[in-house]
Amino acid sequence: xxxYDQYDQKFVDERVEQYRDQTKRYLDGQISDEEFLxxxxxxxxxxxxxxxxLRIAVPYGLMSSRxxxxxxxxxxxxxxxxxxxxxxxxxxxxxxxxxxxxxxLAELASVEMHAIQTSGNCxxxxxxxxFAGVASDEIEDPRPWCEIIRQWSTLHPEFAFLxxxxxxxxxxxxxxxxxxxxxxxxxxxxxxxSGETGFHVYVxxxxxxxxxxxxxxxxxxxxxxxxxxxxxxxxxxxxYGNRDNKYKARIKILVRAWTPEVFAQRVEAxxxxxxxxxxxLTGSEIERVSGFFTAPDYQAVDSAExxxxxxxxxxxxxxxxxxxxxxxxAQKQPGYAAVTLSLKPAGVAPGDVTDRQLDIIADxxxxxxxxxxxxxxxxxxxLADVLKTELFELWQQAKSAGLATPNIGTINDMICCPGxxxxxxxxxxxxxxxxxxxxxxDDLDYVYDLGDLELNISGCMNACGHHHIGHIGILGxxxxxxxxxxxxxxxxxxxxxxxxxxxxxxxxxxxxVDGIEKLLDVYVENRLDQESFLxxxxxIGIDKFKExxxxxxx
Amino acid sequence: xxxxxxxYLKDGLVTxxxxxxxxxxxxxxxxxxxxxxxxxxxxxxxxxxxxxGNVGVWVDGHEEIETFANAIATVPVIAINFxxxxxxxxxxxxxxxxxxxxYIGEIRAIGHFIRDQLFMLKRCGFNAFQFQSEIDxxxxxxxxxxxxxxxxxxxxxxxxxxxxxx
Numbered sequence: 199x200x201x202y203d204q205y206d207q208k209f210v211d212e213r214v215e216q217y218r219d220q221t222k223r224y225l226d227g228q229i230s231d232e233e234f235l236x237x238x239x240x241x242x243x244x245x246x247x248x249x250x251x252l253r254i255a256v257p258y259g260l261m262s263s264r265x266x267x268x269x270x271x272x273x274x275x276x277x278x279x280x281x282x283x284x285x286x287x288x289x290x291x292x293x294x295x296x297x298x299x300x301x302x303l304a305e306l307a308s309v310e311m312h313a314i315q316t317s318g319n320c321x322x323x324x325x326x327x328x329f330a331g332v333a334s335d336e337i338e339d340p341r342p343w344c345e346i347i348r349q350w351s352t353l354h355p356e357f358a359f360l361x362x363x364x365x366x367x368x369x370x371x372x373x374x375x376x377x378x379x380x381x382x383x384x385x386x387x388x389x390x391x392s393g394e395t396g397f398h399v400y401v402x403x404x405x406x407x408x409x410x411x412x413x414x415x416x417x418x419x420x421x422x423x424x425x426x427x428x429x430x431x432x433x434x435x436x437x438y439g440n441r442d443n444k445y446k447a448r449i450k451i452l453v454r455a456w457t458p459e460v461f462a463q464r465v466e467a468x469x470x471x472x473x474x475x476x477x478x479l480t481g482s483e484i485e486r487v488s489g490f491f492t493a494p495d496y497q498a499v500d501s502a503e504x505x506x507x508x509x510x511x512x513x514x515x516x517x518x519x520x521x522x523x524x525x526x527x528a529q530k531q532p533g534y535a536a537v538t539l540s541l542k543p544a545g546v547a548p549g550d551v552t553d554r555q556l557d558i559i560a561d562x563x564x565x566x567x568x569x570x571x572x573x574x575x576x577x578x579x580x581l582a583d584v585l586k587t588e589l590f591e592l593w594q595q596a597k598s599a600g601l602a603t604p605n606i607g608t609i610n611d612m613i614c615c616p617g618x619x620x621x622x623x624x625x626x627x628x629x630x631x632x633x634x635x636x637x638x639x640d641d642l643d644y645v646y647d648l649g650d651l652e653l654n655i656s657g658c659m660n661a662c663g664h665h666h667i668g669h670i671g672i673l674g675x676x677x678x679x680x681x682x683x684x685x686x687x688x689x690x691x692x693x694x695x696x697x698x699x700x701x702x703x704x705x706x707x708x709x710x711v712d713g714i715e716k717l718l719d720v721y722v723e724n725r726l727d728q729e730s731f732l733x734x735x736x737x738i739g740i741d742k743f744k745e746x747x748x749x750x751x752x
Numbered sequence: 753x754x755x756x757x758x759x760y761l762k763d764g765l766v767t768x769x770x771x772x773x774x775x776x777x778x779x780x781x782x783x784x785x786x787x788x789x790x791x792x793x794x795x796x797x798x799x800x801x802x803x804x805g806n807v808g809v810w811v812d813g814h815e816e817i818e819t820f821a822n823a824i825a826t827v828p829v830i831a832i833n834f835x836x837x838x839x840x841x842x843x844x845x846x847x848x849x850x851x852x853x854x855y856i857g858e859i860r861a862i863g864h865f866i867r868d869q870l871f872m873l874k875r876c877g878f879n880a881f882q883f884q885s886e887i888d889x890x891x892x893x894x895x896x897x898x899x900x901x902x903x904x905x906x907x908x909x910x911x912x913x914x915x916x917x918x
Contacts, residue, residue: 359840
């Protein structure tokens with residue numbers, strides 16, 4: 199992974215001192231609440247319903263064991279001994295004290311971490327595929343590009359006060375695991391006819407109140423031109439994005455108002471001035487950054503022998519076999535696999551882990567995955583590059599730490615925002631709904647039989663729980679002070695990205711689980727062969743689901 | 753907008769301010785150095801040329817700089833007005849003035865901007881800062897140097913870090 203040099207380190211150190219001084223001046227009454235707001239937001243600090251919340255950047259989801267141990271230590275020292283993994287591959291502390299945040303940031307800087315631009319109307323953390331570098335369908339490793347974008351976006355002097363937040367994702371594979379079409383900028387690594395690498399550039403995707411799938415504005419951008427082109431897009435947005443109404447301020451609204459064609463022309467016209475300029479990437483810089491993402495020291499393994507051993511372990515142990523099915527994924531290097539540690543056991547808020555579990559994750563990574571940890575936008579942890587011969591041992595250790603629930607990709611692996619329990623924006627609670635669903639569907643045989651099913655829950659229309667792109671989406675709404683839940687069907691975050699359709703009138707909290715069960719019944723009764731929930735829905739349409747859920751009680 | 757603070761920051765130093773800001777609806781111009789709205793300046797070229805003191809212009813950060821940048825290329829001061837400190841359009845405008853239109857005079861931030869933006873404003877080409885409320889200018893000037901270097905290309909550093917040090 200990327201290792202800071204003296205410049206990278208100096209920037210995060212100087213940022214800590216800048217924010218320490220700003221916090222001091224705020225507490226001394228020299229900075230107003232209004233003027234302190236963007237300063238603290240751009241250092242990750244929100245003020246929430248119960249306490250401040252600090253969001254720590256995990257650039258493109260990659261961390262080392264040393265960094266994870268530091269997070270554990272920070273959560274013990276400054277918080278309540280647990281942290282939350284977010285849908286932007288970041289980490290949140292739920293109970294920090296405003297006065298201590300500069301010290302927390304200093305601790306982070308000591309392990310090459312920060313909270314810069316994790317909130318506020320600026321360029322946020324760039325995200326990508328959690329299987330980058332090991333995915334068998336990879337065109338090119340997206341991580342060097344994410345790091346190049348991280349450096350370009352960090353403390354960018356022109357784009358710190360955009361109309362609204364701005365999110366970039368990079369997809370380097372055939373299958374999309376980064377939901378890149380739902381970002382302000384989605385970059386897809388592609389090769390042209392001469393075999394040169396470049397980017398297919400999409401703009402204007404996003405969730406929130408007005409969910410939109412991104413539009414293509416350039417089919418091939420040579421890789422050297424990445425930063426000048428990003429500068430051009432951001433400059434057009436900074437100058438012409440709506441600043442009067444925050445609900446109309448995302449780039450998607452501008453792209454829609456102008457049409458993607460006109461937006462593309464405006465970007466190209468701006469780019470004419472920047473193209474080939476000093477910010478053009480050099481081969482040596484691309485090589486330097488790529489050099490940090492080289493393959494670890496893989497051993498040569500006898501694949502046939504390894505597979506035979508795994509088969510026999512799986513045959514003897516059904517629980518292990520289930521875990522292999524759901525939580526282990528082949529990777530392109532033979533003899534190795536990528537393991538997802540589930541942060542979604544029943545009874546725990548999705549994405550929450552304790553300091554003790556963090557220490558164990560760090561240990562597991564050191565022992566099994568070359569000391570590297572990946573966070574996922576589904577709020578789980580991935581350990582890649584695990585020798586298949588060590589899977590059984592890893593499973594046992596992860597299991598005893600509560601990290602081996604075999605539910606990845608199932609209904610119980612839901613994405614869920616913090617909801618009304620924590621967030622001041624929420625209309626409704628989301629964590630208790632997630633828990634009720636996990637408790638209801640606790641029969642593993644049934645859950646496996648349902649197969650791949652993405653269920654996403656947001657506590658309000660800001661859509662932090664990505665309800666629009668769940669195969670089943672649940673949205674908390676407020677009806678005269680009571681919490682109700684709207685159900686959506688048919689969303690998808692993959693390359694065939696689709697937004698869910700509203701099923702019908704919202705359900706009360708008590709009726710949600712029952713409603714979900716009816717949806718699943720309709721699926722099971724109507725599916726053909728190995729068809730997934732989403733495919734069945736796409737084939738039979740919404741009506742059958744609707745009829746069942748809203749049928750009068752007989 | 754008839755503010756006339758006695759001092760402002762220019763090129764990092766606390767400097768006496770001789771410039772009066774003239775609002776759009778002004779009827780009679782005072783003598784001495786003045787900053788007039790760009791629309792006024794364009795409409796009264798002759799009067800501007802005959803003015804007793806120096807004449808500069810001020811613009812709102814959201815104005816279409818391309819439409820008048822060449823016309824004002826020789827004024828000694830262009831002030832960019834921030835109506836809200838979170839409105840980042842003035843940052844782009846300053847860069848365009850310097851990098852695209854080659855403006856070499858003073859670019860002054862006026863209106864609602866804050867001390868904690870100085871480093872980035874400076875990087876975008878501002879070299880003067882006229883605060884709208886009372887502030888310790890010497891203390892504020894420290895924020896010009898919050899960071900010792902930067903990754904990106906900007907007005908103060910036309911080469912990216914990766915070409916200079918890597």
